[in-house]
Amino acid sequence: MTDEYENDEEIILSELPDDELIEQMHDDIYDGLAPEIAEGTQILLDRGWDASDVLEKALVGGMAAVGVDFRDGILFVPEVLMSTNAMKAGMSILKPILSASGTKPIGKVVVGTVKGDIHDIGKNLVGMMLEGAGFEVTDLGVNIDADTYIDAIQEKGATILGMSALLTTTMPYMKVVIDRMKERGVRDDFIVLVGGAPLNEEFSEAIGADAYCRDAAIAVEVAKELVATA
Amino acid sequence: MQDKILVIACGAIAGELVHIKKLNQWDHIDFQCLPPELHNRPDQIPLAVKAKVESEAGLYGKIFVAYADCGTGGALDKVLEEHGIERIPGAHCYEFFTGSEQFQTLSEAEAGSFYLTDFLTRHFERLVIRGLKIDRLPHLKSVYFNNYKRLVYLAQSDSEKLQAMARQHADTLGLKYEYHYCGSEPLSRVLKPALVQGYRPPTGQAH
Numbered sequence: 001m002t003d004e005y006e007n008d009e010e011i012i013l014s015e016l017p018d019d020e021l022i023e024q025m026h027d028d029i030y031d032g033l034a035p036e037i038a039e040g041t042q043i044l045l046d047r048g049w050d051a052s053d054v055l056e057k058a059l060v061g062g063m064a065a066v067g068v069d070f071r072d073g074i075l076f077v078p079e080v081l082m083s084t085n086a087m088k089a090g091m092s093i094l095k096p097i098l099s100a101s102g103t104k105p106i107g108k109v110v111v112g113t114v115k116g117d118i119h120d121i122g123k124n125l126v127g128m129m130l131e132g133a134g135f136e137v138t139d140l141g142v143n144i145d146a147d148t149y150i151d152a153i154q155e156k157g158a159t160i161l162g163m164s165a166l167l168t169t170t171m172p173y174m175k176v177v178i179d180r181m182k183e184r185g186v187r188d189d190f191i192v193l194v195g196g197a198p199l200n201e202e203f204s205e206a207i208g209a210d211a212y213c214r215d216a217a218i219a220v221e222v223a224k225e226l227v228a229t230a
Numbered sequence: 231m232q233d234k235i236l237v238i239a240c241g242a243i244a245g246e247l248v249h250i251k252k253l254n255q256w257d258h259i260d261f262q263c264l265p266p267e268l269h270n271r272p273d274q275i276p277l278a279v280k281a282k283v284e285s286e287a288g289l290y291g292k293i294f295v296a297y298a299d300c301g302t303g304g305a306l307d308k309v310l311e312e313h314g315i316e317r318i319p320g321a322h323c324y325e326f327f328t329g330s331e332q333f334q335t336l337s338e339a340e341a342g343s344f345y346l347t348d349f350l351t352r353h354f355e356r357l358v359i360r361g362l363k364i365d366r367l368p369h370l371k372s373v374y375f376n377n378y379k380r381l382v383y384l385a386q387s388d389s390e391k392l393q394a395m396a397r398q399h400a401d402t403l404g405l406k407y408e409y410h411y412c413g414s415e416p417l418s419r420v421l422k423p424a425l426v427q428g429y430r431p432p433t434g435q436a437h
Contacts, residue, residue: 073273073274076271077362078362078363078367078370081367081370081373082367082370115341116337116338116341117341118341118342118377118378119377120376120377121373121374142341142377143341143342143377166301167301167321168299168301168302168303168304168321168322169321169337171303197272197273197301197303198272198299198301198302198303198304199303200303200304200305203303203304
């Protein structure tokens with residue numbers, strides 16, 4: 001009985017039609033199964049799928065559900081990291097193809113965790129999701145001061161600056177960056193997005209950011225929307 | 231119980247609170263603690279505190295909350311404002327255990343500092359290793375701790391056993407170890423204004 005049941009559960013990815021494979025890949029990203037995502041990605045490419053479609057429909061689509069359940073407290077950081085790892089496995093196959101295709105990015109984003117803060121899990125996830133959505137992302141890393149942010153967005157010709165903070169003690173530094181942008185006369189040249197666990201809409205408005213992004217999926221939506229209207 | 235103060239506290243600081251109460255003979259204080267696991271789930275702290283406040287409403291002369299902001303991003307303060315309740319000032323327990331000024335010095339010296347208290351040192355395996363699922367997914371250790379440079383043990387007690395454990399935890403995480411003795415004085419100092427100076431015992435009683 002047990003063997004029969006186990007056999008029923010076994011899924012051969014290559015035997016699934018496209019729509020079911022996509023659905024299965026969403027489940028596999030949710031469950032953090034990196035080898036299965038790499039396999040699924042390769043199968044779709046072998047079937048003639050465009051790399052950007054695989055990225056958007058199979059990977060970003062799967063990761064969006066993870067972001068929503070993380071936001072709603074259904075998934076926690078370890079699960080999100082496993083999912084991120086799975087998405088990376090697919091991205092590593094797609095990235096060289098996408099780079100070689102010379103597709104123009106839909107926008108350029110600079111992201112980083114603010115000065116005094118070394119937490120980067122959320123920031124990395126946002127960067128990856130933005131990249132998946134077609135943005136060119138420059139990740140400055142952690143503990144970033146105001147002038148480093150501003151110099152980078154200018155040098156990269158970015159449209160969006162994304163700042164992250166996990167600590168209530170470091171989130172006020174976002175205002176320092178925005179004030180510094182004003183001092184240097186460049187505030188209105190860029191879209192400023194902020195995110196991080198202790199932040200909220202009210203804080204974002206108070207410091208003069210353009211938008212607060214509650215999770216990575218929302219960051220992508222907001223970035224697309226603002227770039228389109230910029 | 232109208233002559234008493236109820237302190238709703240994080241379970242991770244229960245030992246220190248009981249010690250401070252005994253030391254200062256604060257017999258007018260009762261403690262009720264929330265699960266220390268909330269340390270890893272700060273988004274759940276405001277609702278848990280709210281539920282406890284509402285279940286105890288009217289039973290005590292005053293309620294005080296022994297949490298700092300603790301990663302709630304102001305959400306705990308919103309709950310407390312609704313009920314006119316004070317909490318320990320500061321961002322988190324590391325700050326009130328160390329004293330704000332001293333903690334700022336430590337943080338500025340190295341942003342990549344991972345802090346342990348007595349409680350977290352004792353329960354490191356449960357709250358850090360199992361709590362973050364590093365036991366099941368060992369590769370997550372580097373994802374979580376990649377940017378950390380040192381583990382700072384903020385000690386409430388002068389225990390060689392705990393120091394040895396904290397050093398071992400630093401090794402486990404691959405971090406430089408530093409010891410910083412705090413004792414109970416900084417926490418005692420921030421509690422006094424609310425629990426003693428602000429307390430008016432009913433007529434005929436003295437504290």
